Amino acid sequence: MANDLRLGLNLGYWQRDATDATELVQTAERLGYDSVWTAEAYGSDAFTPLAWYGARTSRIKLGTSVVQLSARTPAATAMTAMTLDHLTGGRLLLGIGASGPQVVEGWYGQPFPQPLARTREYVEIMRKIWRRAEPVTSDGPHYPLPYPGGANLGKPLKLITHPLRPDIPIYLGAEGPKNVALSAEIAQGWLPLFVFPEKIESMYGASLEHAAPSFDIAAMVLVIVTDDLRAALDGVKMMLTLYIGGMGSKSRNFHADIIGRMGYAEAAEHIQALYLAGRRDEAFHAIPDELADGISLLGPLPRIRERLDLWRKSPVTNLLIMGPHDEPTLTGIRDLVLG
Known part of the structure; x- marks a missing residue:
């Protein structure tokens, strides 16, 4: 059970038509938010906006939620992370994730199979790089170092720059039980x-059984402060329509799978079928209100205060709120969570 929740702000993807979020990030820092997070898919990258905000703040932690494994080699990610961590005084939280086969194979041109094994190997190499104990080698099948073949001139190398921290915190973006267990392990x-x-313990309790006491469960949660609960529910349902229906193929959609494990398997299958058939309005209306409400914090502040009790009783240790874009809302949520 989480007695004291930490609070972060998740900005998601940077979009070219969006206003610069520097003022919002600076406000979050001033209000005592612990962290700010950025994301990437197949548009903007996660590191560049984070560096931009890091240069304009001094205390708030800077998280990637998440950078995609297939976008960079382990060495490239380790170098970028080390550089950003140095420039921001040791504030980086490196969130990484395997993404899905459509993006990995369709966008990055990399094979998707064995995401857990690839993740483990990736993390091991990055930690070897940061610790600088010796020139880096890896005999793993996914990221062998030196590369076997090619010009046959590869040699083990050691990071030139000494990291500010030889053990930059790593977070895994994970949905399946095995991947969550890997997060708890490495x-x-x-x-x-x-x-x-209310369901995270039954869904993932076994996966989290061996997590360290300091293990941080930083849950992304959509927050909409409004007196119009119906409109807020519909906003969440619009997001879920895309994730359940269109973020993946019919045979493999990790987001639909997690909704199924929450107890909505039949609904998820029906929503996906409607969406893929082009009947998106029907897919939207097929999403249960209790699902949209259950994964979010919606309504006026007194209702959100009541809903927060469920989060405090869960294993979650860190709320990364998505949605608020003004100081009064950030202040109101801060007072409820940290006050």
Whole structure:
């Protein structure tokens, strides 16, 4: 049970038509938010906006939620992370994730199979690089170092720059039970996308059984402060329509799978079928209100205060709120969570 929740702000993807979020990030820092997070898919990258905000703040931690394994080699990610951690005084929280086969194979041109094995190997190499104990080698099948073949001139190398921290915190974006268990084994934290606080223990208790006491479960949660609960529910349902229906193929959609494990398997299958058939309005209306409400914090502040009790009773240790874009809302949520 989480007695004291930490609070972060998740900005998601940077979009070219969006206003610069520097003022919002600076406000969050001033209000005592612990962290700010950025994301990437197949548009903007996660590191560049984070560096931009890091240069304009001094205390707030800077998290990637998440950078995609297939976008960079382990060495490239380790170098970028080390550089950003140095420039921001040791504030980086490196969230990484395997993404899905459509993006990995369709966008990055990399094979998707064995995501757990690839993740483990990736993390091992990054930690070897940061610790600088010796020139880095790896005999793993996914990221062998030196590369076998090619010009046959590869040699083990050691990071030139000494890291500010030789053990930058790593978080895994994970949805399946095996991937969550891997997070508990090799990472400092887990970044779940959809969390039903009343159900997280039954869904992932076994996966989290051997997590360290300091293991951080940093849950992303959509927050909409409004007196119009119906409109807020519909906003969440619009997001879920895309994730359940269109973020993946019919045969493999990790987001639909997690909704199924929450107890909505039949609904998820029906929603996906409607969406893929082009009947998106029907897919939207097929999403249960209790699902949209369960994974979010919606309504006026007194209702959100009541809903927060469920999160405090769950294993979640860190709320990464998505949605607020003004100081009064950030202040109101801060007072409820940290006050």
